[in-house]
Amino acid sequence: MTGGGTWSLKQAAGSKLVIYFYPRDMTSGCTRESQDFRDLAKAFRKAGTLIVGVSRDSVASHEKFAAKESLAFPLLADTEEKVCKLFDVIKEKTLYGRKYLGVDRSTFLIDASGRLHEEWRGVKVPGHAEAVLEAAQRL
Numbered sequence: 001m002t003g004g005g006t007w008s009l010k011q012a013a014g015s016k017l018v019i020y021f022y023p024r025d026m027t028s029g030c031t032r033e034s035q036d037f038r039d040l041a042k043a044f045r046k047a048g049t050l051i052v053g054v055s056r057d058s059v060a061s062h063e064k065f066a067a068k069e070s071l072a073f074p075l076l077a078d079t080e081e082k083v084c085k086l087f088d089v090i091k092e093k094t095l096y097g098r099k100y101l102g103v104d105r106s107t108f109l110i111d112a113s114g115r116l117h118e119e120w121r122g123v124k125v126p127g128h129a130e131a132v133l134e135a136a137q138r139l
Contacts, residue, residue, distance in 0.1 A: 007052065011115065016049040016136055020107040025057045025065035026073075029125050033105070034056075036129035038071050048112070054078050055103060056113045074116040089121075098126050109135055 009017075020037065021032040037044075037051050044051055051073040057065070062075040077082065084090050084103060091104040105123040109132060110116055118135050120128065 009074055009132075012050050012052075012108045012110070013114075014112055016112050016139055017110040018044065018051045018107060018132055018136065019054060019087070019110070020051070020085065020105075020132075021054045021084060021103050022105055022121075023103045024055060026068075029105070030055070031065075031069060031118055033123075033125045033128065034065070034069055034071055036125070037073070037132075038069060040129050040133050041072055043133055045138060047136045049109075049135065050139075054075060054083055056081060056084065067080075105136065107132055109139070111139055 020033065022033055024030055034053060037053070039052060052075065053071070053075045053088075055075070056078055058079060059077045059088070060075055065071070066075055078084050081090060087106065087108060089104045089106045090101055092099055093102045100119075104121060106122060107120045107128070108116060109118040117139055120132070
């Protein structure tokens with residue numbers, strides 16, 4: 001988590017929760033996605049929805065990324081991939097002909113009672129945060 005603390009689902013009790021998984025801090029797509037959630041954070045709060053970002057990056061990397069992008073929501077450092085595996089977002093990818101395991105950009109909307117309401121996998125960034133906000137507002 002940013003700031004080196006811990007975070008648990010109990011902290012979201014009674015609120016809706018958006019958990020978005022992204023491949024890496026400071027990369028173009030991940031930066032844009034985080035900026036989009038940041039820019040809509042007030043509307044998410046108004047909809048009673050918390051936001052949490054998750055990647056395999058370190059706490060130190062998250063702290064730099066959150067500070068640089070003025071992110072006011074937690075970024076969880078899942079360096080051991082426990083949360084990523086729980087949500088089944090580790091997928092085989094190919095880059096320049098090389099296969100590797102990476103985080104599939106995915107978002108999950110959990111309702112105030114803790115049930116998964118909606119999921120988006122293989123996310124394309126443009127318009128995504130807005131779509132998640134609309135789903136949260138309908139909940």
